[in-house]
Amino acid sequence: MSPSAAAPPPERTRSALGVLGTYLGPLKWQVVALATLLLTGTGLNLLLPQLLRRFVDNAGLGAGADVGLLVRLAGLYIALAVGVQLMTAGATYVGARVGWTATNRLRADLMAHLLSLDMREHKERTPGEMIERIDGDVTALSNFFSQFAVRVFGAALLLTGALIMFFREDWRVGAGVTVFTLTTLTAMNRVRKLGVEPTRLERESSARLFGFVEERLAGLEDIRSLGAGRHHLRRFLQTQREFFTRSVNSWRRRSVVWQLSMLLFAIGYVGVLTAAVGLYAAGTISLGTAFLMYQYMTLVEEPIDQLTQQLQDLQKAGASLGRVSELLALRSEVRGGQTPLPTGPLAxxxxxxxxxxxxxxxxxxxxxxxxxxxxxxxxxxxxxxxxxxxxxxxxxxxxxxxxxxxxxxxxxxxxxxxxxxxxxxxxxxxxxxxxxxFQASVRDNLSFFDPQVTDAQVEAALREVGLGTWLERLEEGVRTPLPTGSxxxxxxxxxxxxxxxxxxxxxxxxxxxxxxxxxxxxxxxxxxxxxxxxxxxxxxxxxxxxxxxxxxxxxxxxxxxxxxxxxxxxxxxxxxxxxxxxxxxxxxxxxxxxxx
CATH class of the missing domain: 3.40.50.300 (P-loop containing nucleotide triphosphate hydrolases)
Structure with missing residues (x-):
């Protein structure tokens, strides 16, 4: 879909679910492939600790250990671990492809939407700010499009599977880890909103910085001729300082989520290890089972870390989505009708x-x-x-x-x-x-990048206005690049x-x-x-x-x-x-x- 052909996105794009439906819908088979890779990797992750338990328990038999079994378990573990890495790599590739495809479609729709807006809207915003909206905010949505829903689903599935495994081994440990998990998720959900507003302010500062740079570059000749470089540099540093300050504040607010996660998991690991050591000392579980509990605790931490990261990305995406939605919500008051104009010259x-x-x-x-x-x-x-x-x-x-x-x-x-x-x-x-x-060829400057306009038509137009001699001096004819200002x-x-x-x-x-x-x-x-x-x-x-x-x-x-x-x-x-x-x-x- 080209920007020129794209219609303004529908009203539902103003919500997160609307954005997902609008831009991921055409990529449903790639999303299915991404989900398959993630879910397969999740299943293999849950199986690996079981192999480790059998290996540890068998190795603990000393001289009675079945060496052949240990070799088979080790080989199977390595094969499955490699499979997990391949699934992860595949998911990363497919996710990136989905993300960039979806965000590029959104960029095209945003560009088409901006071109359709009234001149009044363009006068109120600098080109730099528009660039930041089209590129910066959409880039922040890339992970949201590509992996958010599937990764959250995969993390939730892995977390549920790990908790079930805990209950299979010992219901008391399973109940304790479940309470810990619910407490951790509740706490993170409460603090995650702290980063949304600072992130929105950060994106606004970034847009102002882009707009400032664009305006100064456009007026560089006047700035130099009047000797005002120092004053504009001072103003640039003030604008950049505001962006830096808000970026640091935004990062600090978002980092509260993973800082809280680190603290809670330090407590969680101590609790699980204490329970495992106590049960092993009491002879209730084997050494392999104790090691398995530690491994499953890492599988509880991994999806929660994943959810934490996704929540941070969601904070960024939420702020960017809000700004993009505001832009998409603008509607041009200049709308066309259906009555065709007569042919020929018009009175x-x-x-x-x-x-x-x-x-x-x-x-x-x-x-x-x-x-x-x-x-x-x-x-x-x-x-x-x-x-x-x-x-x-x-x-x-x-x-x-x-x-x-x-x-x-x-x-x-x-x-x-x-x-x-x-x-x-x-x-x-x-x-x-x-x-x-434009910094493009002569033909692109005249045709405005319309591929249907032929070189012969461009040449005829140039000769018609008296530029035939000039055209003959061009090395590549109408395909010659035409730098601006030349x-x-x-x-x-x-x-x-x-x-x-x-x-x-x-x-x-x-x-x-x-x-x-x-x-x-x-x-x-x-x-x-x-x-x-x-x-x-x-x-x-x-x-x-x-x-x-x-x-x-x-x-x-x-x-x-x-x-x-x-x-x-x-x-x-x-x-x-x-x-x-x-x-x-x-x-x-x-x-x-x-x-x-």
Whole structure:
């Protein structure tokens, strides 16, 4: 299951049993194999002390000992002991395979879920925190998926078998060991909860540390150029100190379980050995039986130690499961409909559209207020306005990165809220000023890792935007790795245009594609943009008038409202229009209030 194809996990994943059912269900035969290996190993473990008793009792006969029997018992014991080790190794391998398969599926579902969330959720969390949720918390669940249920069952079976063997030898010793076992399990169950909350706080600190590192690496150029390295390092040490402190506290709380186990078993061993020595001295049991009681006590300790370890892992898994469940519980408010969009270029209509980034806060000022305009299919509108006027927000509503607080937006007569999300975002392409390039091949950067896109299609798109000469210089063609930062701003924009051509959308949104280019590069970009926009509906956010020189219409925003909307030529000839004033000034001045 690929992240792109995975659907958000069902509601039951928010409980431990739901997680087990969801992610271990498809691996049921591997889980059965794991259980078989563990249970077989448990049976052999219970048989080994019986062989030791017969060996010790027979060896104690001195000259009357049956040497042949001793050799057979020794050989059988070695064979069974090797069998136990093989079963353990097999269980470890199968368990690891089950664990990684299940957790990788969970990672894929988490990634798909994160991609489906609203932009608002992503703005509230750093990428580093998201990485920690997807990787760190899921890794902590690995043992829970792979071995928790089966190992707990196997430990319980081994413990029950050992207690039954004690009762077979002497009911008084069996009763005493049973009381000891129940007391130990009750005590550990009471103290195990001490580690859940500290472990949750530890994971949160880890997420903050990841987020801090990610943010500083992203802003490394600014940190260096302003000489702020020492200050950020100091803050890093503070964040790391918090993580270290909480990690130590979490470890201490979790360690209470095994510390208590060690203390109680020290008492338990003394009690069993005292009883065995007393019974042997009284002639009630043989030396081999006394040794067998000690061996079965180790088989009581082993599963309880196993349960102790699993309880510690459960504490970690419980904290991680809680954090993962919180993430899975988030639901996107942006949901698609079922009405398909018409084919071909799409007309765009805004009807009394208003928007606020904090709709739940009545005191918060909205970004857009009653915006209405009509963009005919196949035409281009130049979107002008001062910084903060709502230009970028308006385009985000078209592609439904956010939904309008009120009003209706339609494409081809279909409300964007009624169209399937996947179809909408296939038909609406956005090219931002900061083009995101990946450390991957040229074709993967253009196709976004879609294997169905052919090399020939990628090559055709590159030549269409004027990158044919650049392509011919690449040693491996479109398969050449493209390290991030290896291209100029103009080349990056042209690559972004090629991405759009591969998708063949109906609506294109360009966020000032030529704001940082020299005249020669801008000329190449303008030619590519002309080919790109032909026959398509387009919105161009402009900070330079040259960018909208070929636009069919002009839309001027101010303080979230439409100040002007009309055909570019008509507005240019109207001396009272905002656009004509900008042309006379020869510059789109956002800071001096020309658009006010």
């Amino acid at each position: 765009l209509d805004f009807q009394q559209v208003s928007f606020s980034y904090a709709p739940e806060d009545p005191a918060a000022r909205g970004v857009l207020h009653g915006v209405s305009f009509h963009l005919p299919a196949g035409q281009t509108v130049g979107l002008l306005g001062r910084t903060g006027s709502g230009k970028t927000t308006l385009t985000r509503l078209v592609s439904r990165l956010y939904d309008a607080t009120s009003g209706v937006i339609t494409l081809g007569g279909v409300p964007v809220t009624a169209a399937p999300l996947h179809d909408l975002r296939q038909r609406v392409a956005v090219v931002t000023q900061d083009v995101q390039l 291209l100029s701003a103009g080349e990056a924009q042209l690559l972004a245009f090629a991405r759009v051509l591969l998708r063949d959308p109906s609506v294109i949104i360009l966020d000032e594609p030529s704001s940082r280019l020299d005249p020669a590069t801008e000329a190449r970009l303008t030619a590519a943009m002309t080919r790109l926009l032909t026959g398509r509906t387009a919105i161009i956010i402009a900070h330079r008038l040259d960018t909208v020189a070929r636009a069919d219409r002009i839309l001027v925003l101010g303080d979230g409202e439409v100040l002007e909307d009309g055909e570019r030529d008509a507005l240019a000839q109207d001396p009272r229009s905002h656009y004509a004033a900008l042309l006379r000034a020869g510059v789109l001045d956002e800071g001096e209030g020309v658009l006010a």
